[in-house]
Each structure stands twice: as structure tokens, then as C-alpha cells.
Amino acid sequence: xxxHLQNLYEVLSKIxxxxxxxxIELNWSILIVLYPYITxxxxxxxxxASLERIFKxxxxxxxxxxALLTAFSFMLVATMPLVSHLGKPLRAYEIxxxxxxxxxxxxxxxxYLWYLMVVLFLExxxxxxRDMVIWGNESxxxxxxxxxxxxxxxxxxxxxxxxxxxxxxxxxxVIGIPSAFLLHGYVGFIFGSIKANPWWSTVLxxxxxxxxxxxxxxxxxxxxxxxxxxxRKQLLDMDCLDTIAKYLFYILIIDxxxxxxxxxxxxxxxxxxxxxxxxxxxxxxxxxxxxxQGLLGTIxxxxxxxxxxxxxxxxxxxxxxxIILPILVLMGIFFMRWNVVIGGQLFSKSFYGxxxxxxxxIGMEGYLMAATWLIIPFLILSFLLWLLPPWRKIxxxxx
Amino acid sequence: xxxxxxxxxxRNFFKAGTVLASGVAIASALTPYDGLLFAAEAPGAKxxxxxIGIDITKCIGCGKCANACKQENNVPSDPFYFRSWVExxxxxxxxxxxxxxxxxxxxxxxxxxxDAEIYKSFFVPKxxxxxxxxxxxxxxxxxxxxxxxxxIVLVDENYCIGCRYCVQACPYGCRYIHPEKGTADKCTLxxxxxxxxxxxxxxxxxPTEARIFGDLNDPGSKINYFLKNHTCMVVKPHLNTGxxxxxxxxxxxxx
Numbered sequence: 001x002x003x004h005l006q007n008l009y010e011v012l013s014k015i016x017x018x019x020x021x022x023x024i025e026l027n028w029s030i031l032i033v034l035y036p037y038i039t040x041x042x043x044x045x046x047x048x049a050s051l052e053r054i055f056k057x058x059x060x061x062x063x064x065x066x067a068l069l070t071a072f073s074f075m076l077v078a079t080m081p082l083v084s085h086l087g088k089p090l091r092a093y094e095i096x097x098x099x100x101x102x103x104x105x106x107x108x109x110x111x112y113l114w115y116l117m118v119v120l121f122l123e124x125x126x127x128x129x130r131d132m133v134i135w136g137n138e139s140x141x142x143x144x145x146x147x148x149x150x151x152x153x154x155x156x157x158x159x160x161x162x163x164x165x166x167x168x169x170x171x172x173x174v175i176g177i178p179s180a181f182l183l184h185g186y187v188g189f190i191f192g193s194i195k196a197n198p199w200w201s202t203v204l205x206x207x208x209x210x211x212x213x214x215x216x217x218x219x220x221x222x223x224x225x226x227x228x229x230x231x232r233k234q235l236l237d238m239d240c241l242d243t244i245a246k247y248l249f250y251i252l253i254i255d256x257x258x259x260x261x262x263x264x265x266x267x268x269x270x271x272x273x274x275x276x277x278x279x280x281x282x283x284x285x286x287x288x289x290x291x292x293q294g295l296l297g298t299i300x301x302x303x304x305x306x307x308x309x310x311x312x313x314x315x316x317x318x319x320x321x322x323i324i325l326p327i328l329v330l331m332g333i334f335f336m337r338w339n340v341v342i343g344g345q346l347f348s349k350s351f352y353g354x355x356x357x358x359x360x361x362i363g364m365e366g367y368l369m370a371a372t373w374l375i376i377p378f379l380i381l382s383f384l385l386w387l388l389p390p391w392r393k394i395x396x397x398x399x
Numbered sequence: 400x401x402x403x404x405x406x407x408x409x410r411n412f413f414k415a416g417t418v419l420a421s422g423v424a425i426a427s428a429l430t431p432y433d434g435l436l437f438a439a440e441a442p443g444a445k446x447x448x449x450x451i452g453i454d455i456t457k458c459i460g461c462g463k464c465a466n467a468c469k470q471e472n473n474v475p476s477d478p479f480y481f482r483s484w485v486e487x488x489x490x491x492x493x494x495x496x497x498x499x500x501x502x503x504x505x506x507x508x509x510x511x512x513x514d515a516e517i518y519k520s521f522f523v524p525k526x527x528x529x530x531x532x533x534x535x536x537x538x539x540x541x542x543x544x545x546x547x548x549x550x551i552v553l554v555d556e557n558y559c560i561g562c563r564y565c566v567q568a569c570p571y572g573c574r575y576i577h578p579e580k581g582t583a584d585k586c587t588l589x590x591x592x593x594x595x596x597x598x599x600x601x602x603x604x605x606p607t608e609a610r611i612f613g614d615l616n617d618p619g620s621k622i623n624y625f626l627k628n629h630t631c632m633v634v635k636p637h638l639n640t641g642x643x644x645x646x647x648x649x650x651x652x653x654x
Contacts, residue, residue, distance in 0.1 A: 020572030087561015
């Protein structure tokens with residue numbers, strides 16, 4: 001509390017121009033930057049998985065299981081930054097019990113649960129059921145119990161039962177694609193529907209969020225696949241990586257085009273807020289928007305991936321590129337979220353001035369807390385990969 | 400075979416399309432869209448329906464309203480939390496605009512620009528607009544923010560989860576998160592005083608009667624007299640918030 005006030009007095013001394021007194025405090029901090037970032041990773045990873053499953057792009061097979069488990073691990077954590085930033089975290093359940101029908105935020109709990117439970121959970125369960133039965137029979141002790149529990153003590157692994165699993169899994173994935181679109185488009189709508197804020201209020205926001213989500217999710221799975229393969233001392237499947245890179249390229253083009261369209265539209269119509277936003281992007285957001293998000297996170301990956309489409313260097317060089325590019329893309333999308341969430345609060349709605357973002361290392365809204373919510377999904381993923389290693393699954397082709 | 404199935408599905412498509420279209424047409428005929436009616440007539444057509452008037456020509460920038468509000472409603476004294484504040488607009492001879500509100504105007508104002516450089520200067524008291532189509536009520540995920548029958552926007556602090564979505568949604572910067580309670584806080588139009596027939600604190604204390612409030616449904620009320628006899632305007636009308644805070648002599652610089 002004292003720290004918080006001291007922080008605010010420091011911000012007060014750095015106010016440029018005039019902001020409404022209640023605007024000195026930035027209401028949505030780094031945790032709300034993480035929220036769309038993490039949900040985006042979920043949606044993106046899931047869509048990569050469905051490319052293999054639904055659109056039958058078989059070359060992506062090595063990443064299918066990894067993508068699903070990645071989506072699941074991040075999904076489990078997705079709400080945590082939200083809940084921990086609430087003024088009254090213990091009342092969070094109210095949003096599920098008494099949702100307010102006109103609020104864009106109220107349905108979040110339902111969209112989230114639908115996606116987590118119905119889509120991700122079911123898809124993984126049906127995908128792994130046969131393997132869990134087999135692994136359960138092969139293991140001992142706690143692990144055996146875990147497998148039995150997770151497979152709900154089912155034992156039928158006849159071809160007929162497995163075919164049914166596969167059929168249901170397929171249907172769930174078909175439902176899952178629009179659900180993933182819904183989940184992240186919806187997150188964009190939370191921002192896009194705020195008419196009070198001209199930096200957020202654009203009809204393109206849900207679509208931009210969706211495509212940037214796909215970009216980030218694909219990049220994340222790419223890195224995880226490379227790291228895992230290295231840890232397991234296996235050979236990287238270069239065809240698979242080339243194909244992922246190709247899709248990353250296509251979706252990055254769409255993402256870039258949409259964001260470009262948004263900016264061009266803003267510049268051309270030059271509404272009341274134009275001067276204030278112009279000064280914002282060339283001032284406080286210059287590095288995060290033009291350098292981190294634009295140049296390093298978008299232009300460099302676009303040019304590199306574009307070049308790779310018609311000129312393929314040696315696999316050794318491509319491997320290096322496939323490690324560096326996703327990191328750049330992930331950083332770029334993080335700063336995209338940053339520019340939206342933090343950027344949207346730096347200028348006053350009076351358009352007469354700017355406040356400053358300042359947060360500490362510790363505390364509920366501090367950097368450590370944020371780092372924690374980013375690290376936990378990886379711990380969950382490690383556990384899931386130990387329990388349900390996709391590479392140990394018996395090869396079956398999804399039909 | 401293939402052709403047959405195409406035709407069949409096309410026929411089905413037209414059938415379904417017709418049913419859907421006529422359904423929509425019938426539904427619209429039964430409940431005609433009344434957008435214009437809504438804009439012309441206050442939703443609370445019966446009972447009291449409060450509106451606020453502020454006469455900028457009368458405000459002297461003493462800041463007593465901002466001060467009274469803090470005292471009456473136990474608003475934290477730090478300069479980041481305001482239910483009511485005053486802005487000083489100074490338009491210089493070179494056309495530049497300076498807006499200031501040191502400590503929300505609670506301690507009054509000192510003009511920082513030399514007289515010779517000033518084209519004009521005026522004070523704008525700010526507070527919740529108690530919008531009829533309030534964006535903050537719309538976005539509250541749990542319904543902790545609501546509009547009373549009298550048209551006052553309130554927050555149930557025992558219900559608010561502190562998500563801060565309403566703070567983002569208010570175009571006028573009238574909300575903050577109470578640092579001790581962790582819930583959204585805003586002007587209540589001194590609801591506790593209204594219920595006892597008293598005026599809101601900021602209205603009662605105003606020495607120049609620059610602030611007027613009353614029942615918009617009552618043709619004889621002060622606020623109706625004020626609206627009839629002045630050319631009034633709301634802040635940010637393009638946002639269609641249904642603001643019920645009407646300013647006389649509102650300059651276009653005010654946002």
C-alpha cells in the first residue's frame with residue numbers, strides 16, 4: 001500500500017501535459033499484458049495441432065502432441081494473471097455465478113471452461129486413452145495409479161474402441177478450431193469494444209489478436225519441438241520445421257497486413273485522438289512498437305521466412321534460423337500485447353497528456369509475479385511430457 | 400447422383416433461408432426498433448430522473464466542491480483518487496491550450512501563465528456524468544455497477560471484484576480503484592444525502608451556484624429551467640453515453 005502510493009507519487013512527478021487525476025495510476029499492468037499473451041499461445045498452439053489433425057498435413061506429425069500439451073499447459077495458467085490482478089481475487093467466482101449479460105468480460109469464464117474442458121481436455125484424453133491403458137499396464141506404483149486414474153479405469157483397447165476414440169477426437173478438434181478462434185477473437189473484443197479508448201476501439205482488434213495468437217503459438221511450439229528434440233538427442237525433422245516455418249510465414253503476412261491496415265486507417269481518417277496517439281507511438285511506444293514489435297518481431301522474421309520460401313540454405317543454417325526466428329516472433333508478439341495494453345493507458349482520454357508505466361520487482365503486479373506465471377506453464381508442460389510423452393505413443397495415423 | 404444431391408441441398412438451403420428471413424421479418428415487425436425514441440425520451444419516464452447542470456461561466460475555481468466531496472465521502476486524500484475535481488483551462492494567445500488540475504483543485508488554483516499571454520481562461524468542474532447508457536455499467540462483468548431507477552450510477556462495493564474494466568470503459572476518467580477496499584469507487588451523487596432530501600455535498604457548498612441538479616422529469620425543476628435557458632452541451636457527445644451532466648458555455652477544447 002505504502003509502496004503503491006510512493007510509486008504513484010513518482011509517476012505524478014513524471015506526468016507530461018494533463019491527465020485526469022484518476023488516470024495517473026495505470027489500471028491494467030503487466031499481468032494483463034500476460035493474459036492475452038498466454039491465451040494467444042494456447043490458441044496458436046492448438047491451431048497448429050489441428051493443421052495436422054483436420055487438414056491432414058502429415059508432415060507436422062512430430063509436433064502434434066507437443067502442440068496439444070503446450071496448449072493445455074498454458075491454458076491451465078491463462079486465468080491466473082487475471083485473477084491475481086483483481087482487487088478482490090476471492091470474489092473471482094462471481095464472474096461465473098452471476099455473469100452480467102451485457103459485459104464483454106463476463107463470458108470469459110465460460111469461453112475459457114468450454115475451451116479448456118470440452119476441447120483441450122477431451123481431445124488429449126481421447127488421443128491418449130489407448131496409450132494410457134497400455135502404459136498403465138506396463139508401469140508400477142504411483143505412475144500406474146496415475147495412468148489408471150487418468151484413463152478412468154477403462155481397459156478396452158480393441159481396434160474398434162480405438163477407432164471410436166479417434167472418431168470422437170476428430171469431432172472434438174473440428175469443434176475446437178472455431179472454439180480457438182472464438183477464445184482469442186473474444187480476448188481481442190474485450191479491448192476492441194471499449195469505445196472510450198481510441199487506441200483499443202477498432203473492429204479489427206479481435207482479428208488482429210487472433211492472427212497474432214496463431215503466430216505466437218506456432219513460434220512457441222517450434223522452439224519447444226527443437227529444444228525437446230535436442231534434449232532427447234534425436235534428429236530434427238527438417239521437413240516438419242520447414243512446413244511450420246511456411247505456415248508461420250503465411251500467418252505472419254496476414255497479421256502484418258491487418259495491423260498495417262489498422263494503422264493506415266488510423267492515419268488516414270486522423271480522428272480527434274490522432275495527434276495524441278501520434279505523439280504516443282513516436283514517444284513512449286517508439287522502442288516497443290517500432291523496434292521490438294515492428295522491426296525485430298515482424299519485419300526481420302517476415303523477410304527471413306520469405307527468403308526461405310525460395311532459397312533454402314543448408315539444414316545446419318536453417319536450424320539456427322529456426323531457433324532465432326521464433327524467439328524474435330515471440331518477443332514481437334509480447335510487445336504487441338504490451339503496446340496494446342500498456343500503450344492504451346499511457347495517454348489521457350482527454351488527449352492532453354501522458355502518464356508513465358512503472359512497476360516494481362515484487363508485489364502482486366510486479367515483474368517477479370509476471371515471470372512466475374510465464375514459468376509455471378513450462379513446469380506443467382515438463383510434467384505432462386514426462387507423463388504423456390508424445391514420442392512414446394504408438395504410431396497411428398489420424399483418419 | 401451427385402447432381403441430385405446438389406439440387407436437394409440447394410433446395411434445402413433456399414427453404415431454410417426463407418424460413419430464417421421470414422422469421423427475422425416477423426420478429427422485427429413485432430418489436431420495432433426504437434432507437435430514436437430512446438434517444439428522445441429518458442428511460443426512467445416515471446418517478447425522479449436526476450440530471451446535473453454546471454454553469455462554466457459561474458465557476459470561480461475555488462475547488463470547494465472537490466474538497467467537500469473528499470470529506471463527505473471519505474475519498475482517499477492522495478491526489479490520485481477523485482470523485483469530483485476541477486480543471487483549469489488556459490488558452491494562450493498563440494493558440495496553445497494548457498490544462499491544469501493540481502490536486503484536483505482541492506486547494507484552489509494559481510494561474511501559472513502571465514496575464515499578457517492569456518487569450519482566455521476558465522474552470523471546468525468534472526464529476527461522474529451519470530450516463531443513461533453508461534459504458535461502465537455495460538462492461539461490469541458481475542453487475543456490481545448498476546443504474547438506479549433515479550438514473551444514478553452506483554457501485555456495490557460488496558460485490559465488485561476489482562477487475563478495473565469499468566475504469567477503462569469510462570470515457571471521462573471518473574472512476575478509480577479504492578486503494579484500501581480494492582473495489583471500484585465513484586461519485587454516488589451523494590446518494591446517502593439525496594435519500595434524506597439533502598443536496599449532494601458539492602452542490603451545497605458551491606458559493607456561486609454554478610452547480611445545479613434536479614429531476615429531469617419534473618418540468619418545474621431547477622435543472623429543467625437551467626437546460627431551457629442555456630445552450631447546454633455534454634462532454635464527448637459522439638460517444639453516445641447518454642451523459643446527464645450538462646454544461647453551459649462548454650468550450651470545444653474541453654475533453
